[in-house]
Amino acid sequence: MKKVAMLIIGLLILSSVPLVKSAVPSTAQVTLIELGLGDSVIFGNYEIKFADVNPSWTKVNIHIYEKGKTTPSATPVLGIEDSYPFPTENSPLFYVKIAWIKSYEKTIYLRIESPLKKLESKTINEGGTYQLPSWLPEIKIKVVEAYDDSAKFEIILPYETITQTISEGGGYGVPYKITEISGKTISYYPYVYIYLQSSTKDGEVSFDIYIPEYAATSLQVKKAQVSQEPSQQTTLEPTELIYNDILYVGEILAFNINQTTYKLRLNSVGYYSSFSVFDKDNKPIKTFNVKEGSGYQLSQVPIRVEIPPNSVELSYNRTKVRLYAPQGSEVQPIIRDADIKVELSVSTTKILLDGDELIVFINVENQGKGKAFDVNVVAPIPDGFELRSGIGTWNLKMLDAFTKMPVLVYTLKPTQVGSYKLDTVNVQYYNEAGEKKIVKSNTISQIVVYGLPELSLSGEAFNGTWSTYVHTQEKTAKLKFTVSAEGNDAEYEFIKNATIKLLLPDSIDGETELFVGDLKAGETKTLESEYALLRPDNAIISAVLVYQDPLGNWHEENFGNLVVVNSLPPAIKEVKVDLSPEELPQYVNSMLVKLDDETRVLLAEKLYNITAPYIPPEKGVNWWSILTILFVIVSAVLAYNYIDLKSKYEKVLKELGRRKKRPGGLPKKEEALKSEEKAAEEA
Secondary structure: OHHHHHHHHHOOOOOOOOOEEOOOOOEEEEOOEEEEOOOEEEEOOEEEEEEEEOOOOOOEEEEEEEOOOOOOOEOOEEOOOOEEEEOOOOOOOEEEEEEEEEHHHOEEEEEEEEEEEEEEEEEEEOOOEEEOOOOOOOOEEEEEEEOOOEEEEEEEOOOOEEEEEEEOOOEEEEEEEEEEEOOEEEEEEEEEEEEEEEEOOOOEEEEEEEEEOOOOOOEEEEOOOOOOOOOOHHHOOOOEEEEEEEEEOOOEEEEEEOOEEEEEEEEEOOOEEEEEEEEOOOOEEEEEEEEOOOEEEOOOOOOEEEOOOOOOEHHHOEEEEEEEEOOOOEEEOOOOOOOEEEEEEEOOOEEEOOOOOEEEEEEEEEOOOOOEEEEEEEOOOOOOEEEEEOOOEEEEEEEOOOEEOOOEEEEEEEOOOEEEEEOOOEEEEEOOOOOEEEEEOOOEEEEEEEEOOEEEEEEEEEOOOEEOEEEOOOOEEEEEEEEEEEOOOOOOEEEEEEEEEEEOOOOEEOOOEEEEEEEEOOOEEEEEEEEEEOOOOEEEEEEEEEEEOOOOOEEEEEEEEEEEEEOOOOOOOOOOOOOOOOHHHHHHHHHHHHOOHHHHHHHHHHHHHHHHHHOOOOOOOOHHHHHHHHHHHHHHHHHHHHHHHHHHHHHHHHHHHHHHOOOOOOHHHHHHHHHHHHHHHHO
């Protein structure tokens, strides 16, 4: 139980490795400090004492003293993760926070935090140097190189120089080593935070400088009691396994035996791995080799080091190590940083609406030496898309060093055309010190969604006017075809390399492929061509529209019965009579002679009605009218004379009749009478 608890405690220790961040942190933190009951940490002008604890070890009483005072200025009672602002909540200099209560060891882990504040904003040229004010440690910030959107800085500390490139809109936190307690470095991070506002290539660089509100650099731990018992380490046996985990080359594992601190360093790994043991003052005690699958026990220090079989990993310069020590020994866990990298990729950056779905891939890898806990991955869903498959969020309890999560995959379906951005994937996790971290992936700057416009194709033929149906007896015919595209966005809705392939019957000959080209939404194109009519036919013409979508895929659409060309002759043939004007009267007369009386009269009347309008009226004296009147008068006179003569004739006949009844008479008189009658008849 004690060993497991020690590992858990290790997860709470703050790592001092600096990180590049894109936003200014809210606080600066001092590395976790372990205190026993009655112990104090003196931080600058303040003493923070672990004064008391409740019987269940769930609440602790902290006393905060100002320098030179024996009465505490504050006595908060805190539980795990509770934080106390000092001196006031509205304007705190620092916070006292209980990170962990180690009840079985009767100790606590205490964290001190101070709000970050802007010290000042500076603009200096490439090669220039800025030094913090004199009341702060001697820290210099030099602009080594200036680029268009980033700058390279040198941060010169009293004990080391750090070189870091910072991008515009990003920052870098600089840790400051305050002291060392029991072989562990106590740092204040970030003691200086540089936020780059702008940079001009080979020119000026503008940046903001942040420091803690309480920027103290002195810290020491005051123990309530110091044991004076002599060491018994030479008579003890290494029987308890106090460490069973990975060690990297160059790492140092600190452990305590009877309140004496020792350090174990891994020098190299291989079939034989090299180790060195140091005392608390870093003086070497022993260097030795351990064969893989075996162990080595020291005589100078009561420890045994073992390397399990198949534990050496040369690619990572690490091996698994088992460390045995006497009962009651403790090991100080090594706190390593996880380095989470997130990569976002997609199956394509161009997609067709109502076509394939967009597949999104997320790769999460821990490239650091430390473990990441409670890894939470949140995938982006851009506007204009909807989630089709996958959950969009993933969780993993732990991601070990140099391992990857399985590739996370989900699919998106576009809902409208346009250009969209796939934003960053956010990964949240906790490092081995228990701190929450958030990293972001790259972005996919442009995903274009195209659409197909609604297409229509119509056809017409020309026979004086354009129509979808024509009747002609000509040898050729003109055909016209119109292609239209309907849509809302011409930029993203279009077709390419369109061609009209005509389906012509055998009776028509001509061009069968008409190239249309590209066609955008809202655009119309018309093509004309002339075709030969080889034989009479009622020809029905259809077509196939072949085109490429914006992604280059080929499509076909059939359009039937676009236009009909009827070149068949009429069922009743017309007879053409070619007669000269001179022959026409004779032809009409011959026709009339052949007809019966009734038909002849009817035809003659029709002919008269036809010719009458073409007979011009006579000019001058109308002799026909005069002759007609004379004819009527003469006819009347003749009729009168005729009637008069007839009456006379009848009178003569009566007289002659009476004479015939008389008997006798002379023949000569009869002959004379006959001659008179004859003369009357002739008259």
